[in-house]
Amino acid sequence: MKKIMTLLVLLQCVSVFGQKVNFGQLSSFESGFKTYEKDTTAHAVYLYEKGENYFEVRRGYVRLITKYHARIKVLDKEGFSEADITIPYYHSDSKTERVNDIVGITHTDGLKYNILQSTIYDVEVNERWSEKRFTFPNVQEGSVLEYAYEIQSPFFYNLNGWEFQENIPKIYTEYNAQIPGNYKYNRSLLGEFSLDVNEASIKADCFSVLGIGGQADCEVLKYAMKDVPAFKNDEEYMLAPSNYRSRLEFELSEYQGFNGLVQKFTKSWKDVDKEFRTDDDIGGQLRKKNYFERNVPLEIISGKEDDLTKAKNLYNFVKLHYTWNGKFGIFRDNKVKKAFDEGVGNVAEINITLINLLNASGIDTDLMVLSTRKHGLPKKTHPVMSDFNYVVAKLEIDGTTYLLDATDKQLPFGMLPYRCLNYYGRVMDLDGDSYWYDISPEKLNSRAIRVQVKLDPENGLANGIIDEVSKGYDAYFKRSQLASVSEEEYLEEMEKNNTDGFYIEDYEIVKEQSNEKSLVERFSFEMEELEPTATIYFNPFLIRYFKDNPFKAETRNYPVDFGYLRKFNYMAKIELPEGYKIKELPEPINLALPDGSGVMRFNTIEMQGDVMVVFSFQLRYTQYTSEGYHFVKEFFDNAVTTQNQTYLVLEKE
CATH class of the missing domain: 3.10.620.30 (C8orf32 fold)
Structure with a gap:
């Protein structure tokens, strides 16, 4: 039954967007829309969005015209921010774009609240860009925010294209253009999503300028996408969002006047x-x-x-x-x-x-x-x-x-x-x-930690030595951190980020073993709160590379990019306290990412009254595709779980 209802809603949605959408008139689908099943975390969603570009002679001058119309459904209070609208426009020393015919309506519970022209104001962003700004009135959960405007531009290179993907989902987004043949633009479709509508045709004799002989044919374009997910760029390890956000880019390359003169904008x-x-x-x-x-x-x-x-x-x-x-x-x-x-x-x-x-x-x-x-x-x-x-x-x-x-x-x-x-x-x-x-990044990047620790449950303590060797970018980041804070602040931060009750008693940089691409540090430490119970649960990871998983989204529509190869090694030698024996050791772990692009190994061994712990985590690629994201996320999940939830179980003999 649920599948049938979903299909009916989808068909209704398609039928709505297959016909002309009149400003101010909502369909029953739009009025009754309450949740977006494809993204239940969304706070707002574009129900409809349409833009168009064409050229027109106004008052004797050729102008690039942009028209825009959108409807946004506010799903909860966190979506109220979508009520703040900015419309950027460009200006040079002698010319400016003009934003005309701004209209807006808040549709709430069957009532319509129009934006007042007196509430629209200008803000200068920099020497070339300004913005028209306004806020929708009477916004509530469930409101539909509808607005439209026109931009009249003397700058033909400002036909920039269309943003199919933004920070909230879009159920339907459409772009149309009518471009005279004497304006030539480079164009490219970016992002991971395909067009649902991709139409191009030629319209004969569609453009002319009064007083100048000749007419130009026009290329008529229509591009559309349905159910475009929000672009969420709040996760770590990514390049610029502009590399991946689904959009259509135009760039003016050449203009041929009716008099035959050619002006080139794209250079070799x-x-x-x-x-x-x-x-x-x-x-x-x-x-x-x-x-x-x-x-x-x-x-x-x-x-x-x-x-x-x-x-x-x-x-x-x-x-x-x-x-x-x-x-x-x-x-x-x-x-x-x-x-x-x-x-x-x-x-x-x-x-x-x-x-x-x-x-x-x-x-x-x-x-x-x-x-x-x-x-x-x-x-x-x-x-x-x-x-x-x-x-x-x-x-x-x-x-x-x-x-x-x-x-x-x-x-x-x-x-x-x-x-x-x-x-x-x-x-x-x-x-x-x-x-x-x-650009080939440094390949030898690693952090290697070697721990020697002696457990003293009778006094509720553990103490020992930590040697850490950082190489490549890991050494560079460490040196940068040391240069930006005092040694005391550096050590306090390290204590705070690691095991509870962990205190550093002495610290030194081993200069004779360090160089510009390698940093060797030695820490003497003491741990409190080791209870002298009959059974002791001891986590051997005193230093943890990952406190939590940096990858939290269920899906990701752009690659994971680490920038450089990464390798982490951890070795610990735990001296068993007198009167205690091993009751249980963790199971060994041996994991790999597809194609061997990452490896994680963990093992513990009892040797002559000591427990040896070995952990290694290596990323052999700098970038992983969006298709492989769930493997990377699971890989880090395993690393975090291993470090946070691994215990040696000791018991009194």
Whole structure:
């Protein structure tokens, strides 16, 4: 019966959206809609959404017209935030988009509450963008929020496409466009969901401009999706949401006027390379090596060391000289000489200084532009320079390539910060053609913990030594943490995050065993609350890599991306207290992810009055597909359960 009812609701939904939807008139399906069975956690849902773009001559000027109409059902109080509407619009120094005909209705219990035009206001977001804002009145649980508007734009490149997926689910979302043939746009469909409607046709002689001869045919497009889930990006280990959110992207590539003149907007990489060499903020700043030869101690640039030693010395010099101001900078307002004099700079200024110094020392070094993990992956099909927001140095010494970023004083030579682990960048060779280059993260990343502990139930204590060896990115993160807090704060945080009653009595960094990519620490500890009962339950995991599972969603429509390979080892030697014996040891565990992409092993062995505990957890891929998400989630579940719920059972002899 439930399946039949679900089918009836679905058919009703399809029939509603297969016909014209009139503003202000709700269907019985929309009025009676109470829960969204496909996502019972949703606080609100788009019942209907439609947008369209077309070109029209208004007051003698060609304008890009955008029309929008949406209905949102508020399912509970947490969905009230959907009542706050923002409509962004763009403006230059001389032109502006205009938002017209804003209308809105709150449908509540059969009554209609119209938004008042006096409640709509403007907010300036930055020098190029502003927003129209308003809030729906009389919103309650079960209300339907309906609104529509039009944007009239003189900027033809602002035909950007359509967002099929957003932060709340959509039952139906539709996009239409009518594009004259003399406007050519690159287009791409992103995300993991397929179109339910994908229609394209040609409409003859659909567009003309009064007083200019000729007519253009139009491409008529209709795209739609049904039952689009919310894009939930509150989980860990992901790249920029823009990489995965289902959407249609348009980018103006060429315009051909009725007079035959062609204006190209999408450039080739050869065009970009040429502009790059002459650009004052990038290319011009890369030719300052004479300045550094005059203002940097000669022995730093022209030392007699081999190239690798010289490169490391220059890298460390720049790291120590500069304080990063937290800004990226890349294509505007870069002033390398001023930044060097002040000792403070953005990413571009610091790394361009490094490139100049390396070139001045005779080490051929290029600049590489890339996009950070939160910024999105750059398109490879054609140049979109706004896709890039970061610059690093690229050099080759004795057949080995190094990527360098001197913004972080804790970052070892040859490693990029975690924010830069975004797969590839574009090397801008001032003397040749630019080219793509893959970013390969450090491979030897691990945390290895070795525990020696003696149990003393008679005094209610356990004490011992913990040796921890961190390598690669794990060492880098540890050093960054140590540099940002006092030693006391660091140890307090460690005590708080581990077993109850765990106290660190002594701590040292073993300097003779540590280097820039490896950190060795030793802790002396004591544990209280070990009760002298006939049976003792003791969890051997005094340090836990995972207190809980970072993956909580049931499904995930985008990959899990760790950025770099990860490996965790834990070994413990527990000395049994006098008068006690082993009653029960945990069962061994041996698990693997599909294709051997991850391995977890756990075992305990009794040896000559001691218990040896061995645990290893390794991720052999940096990225796992959304199809494999449930395997990764279960894999971490097992790791968390093993560390939190494993006990050695001891009993008095």
